[in-house]
Amino acid sequence: MKVLHVITGLDIGGAEQQLRLMLRHLPVRSEVVTLTAPGPVARGIEADGTPVTHLGMAGNRDLKALPRLVRVVRQGRYDVVHTHLYRACVYGRIAARAAGVRRVVATEHSLGDRQIEGRPLSAGTRGLYLATERLGSATVAVSDSVARRLEGWGVRPGRIRVVPNGIERGRFGYDASARRAVRARLGLAEDAFVVGGVGRLAPGKRFDRLVRAVAALPDARLLLVGDGEQRGRLQAVARACGAGERVLLTGACEDPPGDPSSGLPSLPALLSAMDVFVSASPDEAFGLAVVEALAAGLPVLYVACPAVDDLPPDAAPGARRIGETVPELVSALAGIREARVGRLPQPAAAHRYDIARSARQVLSLYESLPPLSDKRVTP
Incomplete structure (x- = not known):
């Protein structure tokens, strides 16, 4: 054929x-x-x-x-x-x-x-x-x-x-050595509370809310993987909130890597460096980044994700749906930080969505x- x-x-x-x-x-x-x-x-x-x-x-x-x-x-x-x-x-x-x-x-x-x-x-x-x-x-x-x-x-x-x-599920398992290497490279302390996001930096993804939420948590850092027309605005929002040095924008990350010489860590390695993943977009067709984060063993907060919502609740126990507002996101992040939620096993959702x-x-x-x-x- x-x-x-x-x-x-x-x-x-x-x-x-x-x-x-x-x-x-x-x-x-x-x-x-x-x-x-x-x-x-x-x-x-x-x-x-x-x-x-x-x-x-x-x-x-x-x-x-x-x-x-x-x-x-x-x-x-x-x-x-x-x-x-x-x-x-x-x-x-x-x-x-x-x-x-x-x-x-x-x-x-x-x-x-x-x-x-x-x-x-x-x-x-x-x-x-x-x-x-x-x-x-x-x-x-x-x-x-x-x-x-x-x-x-x-x-x-x-x-x-x-x-x-x-997703290529086998590539997304948690890697402790990758976590240490990525954090050292990006200047993130080993004990830092790192909030993560992945996606095109476009208005509909609402990364501005994520920036504001992290700014409200003085000990949190934001690792944002992606690029797009909102990059400059997100940097300006971070500075205006007094969190400019706590917001890291890595740029776009192709996965799997097409050019090993690009120098950017792989997406699985970047996910290993995070402590919690957030998808603030209110309108999604699937929510692939959420599935990748779940496969990496991360607790996930999301506003909209058909990939999770279309499954039984026990298929993704590490995922939690939240409201769209910044205060709701701040509260949810603070709860995960205080509970010291560690790495989770790959859920059934990751197996269902194997490429x-x-x-x-x-x-x-x-x-x-x-x-x-x-x-x-x-x-």
Whole structure:
């Protein structure tokens, strides 16, 4: 079986790194097209042995990119085209049908209650999505919550398959030596209370609340892993709260590392250096960073995480849902600090969300899809 994955971009991001992990575990011949931004994850995918083609798309309305994508699909003679992220799903489905591919799958990675991929939902966004969704064979939702949102949009339930995001679980076990090494490198005392967060530094992630909460706990330090347009603002908030020296921003961390010479510790090592993990985002499609933190044995505080909420409570005993306000977060962090919560065993949730299991589900979907009509779409 030969599969082409089409994705909007391959800079560092959750969906992008999820694609790389999936490719490492899918037992099929795969190739990748990125419409834009062939960044660090593209280099990592190529280092893993999967070819990546950059389509050079100029923007959302660059219609000249569509015939270029059709040619790539037609020349590759693919059995399946699998699209990821909104723009790639719209253009990729049309191109796949125009090229005569009869199995077309899309994964919906980032559909929240009020946003898609960090942008507010609109009637036009929904209409275009639904119009092109009908050209595919199936739409994969990364959580039960996303599946329900797709149904609410108007996607027929029979066309939706739930295949959760996954992690390479074995890489995330707690490592005491990595904890010591990372803390020494970052100037964190061995007995410091270190609060952690991971993600793109964007407004919707609400890392500003995390900064303010840590500022209210004089002996706490914040280790924030990620980069984005809010970096400068978060630094300003930390200074304004008098916590500038207690807030550490490491920059973006690709996981698994694509460039070992980058110098940044691996994500599992950074998680080992933390004492508690916080996800303050109120609108998530899955919550992969929470699952990674649980796999690292961390107690976790979260505002929204379908990956945990869709499971029985005993599947993630170290996770606790909290309110959105800074005082609620301060209270929860103070409680964990006072209780001296140590490292926890990997919960059942980490086993459920192993990437090898998700890859088997994707392969089974590819093999079970009935061929679409061979009637081609004219782009």
